[in-house]
Amino acid sequence: xxxxxxxxxxxxxxxxxxxxxxxxxxxxxxxxxxxxxxxxxxxxxxxxxxxxxxxxxxxxxxxxxxxxxxxxxxxxxxxxxxxxxxxxxxxxxxxxxxxxxxxxxxxxxxxxxxxxxxxxxxxxxxxxxxxxxxxxxxxxxxxxxxxxxxxxxxxxxxxxxxxxxxxxxxxxxxxxxxxxxxxxxxxxxxxxxxxxxxxxxxxxxxxxxxxxxxxxxxxxxxxxxxxxxxxxxxxxxxxxxxxxxxxxxxxxxxxxxxxxxxxxxxxxxxxxxxxxxxxxxxxxxxxxxxxxxxxxxxxxxxxxxxxxxxxxxxxxxxxxxxxxxxxxxxxxxxxxxxxxxxxxxxxxxxxxxxxxxxxxxxxxxxxxxxxxxxxxxxxxxxxxxxxxxxxxxxxxxxxxx
Numbered sequence: 375x376x377x378x379x380x381x382x383x384x385x386x387x388x389x390x391x392x393x394x395x396x397x398x399x400x401x402x403x404x405x406x407x408x409x410x411x412x413x414x415x416x417x418x419x420x421x422x423x424x425x426x427x428x429x430x431x432x433x434x435x436x437x438x439x440x441x442x443x444x445x446x447x448x449x450x451x452x453x454x455x456x457x458x459x460x461x462x463x464x465x466x467x468x469x470x471x472x473x474x475x476x477x478x479x480x481x482x483x484x485x486x487x488x489x490x491x492x493x494x495x496x497x498x499x500x501x502x503x504x505x506x507x508x509x510x511x512x513x514x515x516x517x518x519x520x521x522x523x524x525x526x527x528x529x530x531x532x533x534x535x536x537x538x539x540x541x542x543x544x545x546x547x548x549x550x551x552x553x554x555x556x557x558x559x560x561x562x563x564x565x566x567x568x569x570x571x572x573x574x575x576x577x578x579x580x581x582x583x584x585x586x587x588x589x590x591x592x593x594x595x596x597x598x599x600x601x602x603x604x605x606x607x608x609x610x611x612x613x614x615x616x617x618x619x620x621x622x623x624x625x626x627x628x629x630x631x632x633x634x635x636x637x638x639x640x641x642x643x644x645x646x647x648x649x650x651x652x653x654x655x656x657x658x659x660x661x662x663x664x665x666x667x668x669x670x671x672x673x674x675x676x677x678x679x680x681x682x683x684x685x686x687x688x689x690x691x692x693x694x695x696x697x698x699x700x701x702x703x704x705x706x707x708x709x710x711x712x713x714x715x716x717x718x719x720x721x722x723x724x725x726x727x728x729x730x731x732x733x734x735x736x737x738x739x740x741x742x743x744x745x746x747x748x749x750x751x752x753x754x755x756x757x758x759x760x761x762x763x764x765x766x767x768x769x770x771x772x773x774x775x
Contacts, residue, residue: 490535621672643706647734650766731767
C-alpha cells in the first residue's frame, strides 16, 4: 500500500512537470507571435503611411513642374495640362483619404499633415485663380513672376511639411518598436520566472528517485533549446525593423542608426539615386512587376558596389550609398557614374526588358554640416530633385555651405 502511494506521488510529480512545461511552451508561443505580429502591423502601417505621404509629395511636385513649364513657355497645350493636373489632384485626394484612414497616427503627425493639406488646397486655389490668361496672351514673364513669388513657395513649404510628417511617423514607429521590445522582455522575464520555479519544483520531486532526476535533466535540455529558439526569433524580429523585406537591404531606420554618430565629427562621401518616372512601371505593368524590377536592380547594386559602399533602400526606389572611408571625393563621383550606369541598364523582368534612366546626387559631407540624418537626406533629395527638374538622367552635387 505504501509502495502504491509512493508511485502515485511520483506520477503526480510528472504530471505537474508536464503541465509546467506546457505553460512554458505556451508563453514562448505567445511571445513569438506577439513580437512577429506586432512588428508586422507596425511595418504595414508605416509603409502605408509613407506611401500615401510620398504619393502626395510626388503628385504635388509634378503639378509644380507643369506650372513651371507653362511659365517657361515649354508647354502650351492647356487642355492636356489641365487634365493632367486634375488627375494628379485626384491622386492627391486618394492618398489623403488613405492617410486619414490610418488610425494609429500621433497628434503631432496629424497636425503637420493638416498644415500641409491646407497649404496644398491654397496652392491649388491660387493656380486655379491664375487661370490661362497669361498662356493665351503669351505673357509667360508675368506668370513666371507669380509662380516664383507667390505659388512656388507654397509648394516648397507643403513638401517640407510632408517630409516633416514622414519624420514624425518614423520617430513614432521607433517608439512603438521600443515599447514592443520592452513588452517582449517583460514576457521573457515572466517565462524565465516560471521556468525557474518549475526547475525548483521538479528538483524537489526528483530527489526521491533517480528516474525523476534523469527526466529533470532532459527537461532542462528542452528548456535550453526553447531559449535558443527564442533568441533566434527575437533576432529575426529585430532584423525586420531595419531591413527592407523586398530588396533585403538596410532601410531608413538602419541608415539613421549607422551614421547619426558620424555627423558631428565625421567626413565621408554619400549619394542617393532613384529611377526617373518609376511610377510608369507600376502604372503600365502593375505593382508586382515593379517589385520584381526593384529587386533585380537591388541585387545588381549589391553585386557591383557592396565592397565600396554600404547600400540602403531608404524609400521605394530610392537608394542611398555611404561610401567607405578610403573613398575620395573624385573616386565617389566616378563610382556614382557607374551606379547611374547600372541602375539605367536594361533588366529582364518576367520575360520583359525594362530600362529607366535615373538621377542622383553626391555629397562630400564635412563635419557638422547637418544636425541629423533627415537634414542630410533633405539636401541630397533637393539636389536630386533639381536634377530631375532639369531633365533627369543626371547626377548633381550638394554644395557645402
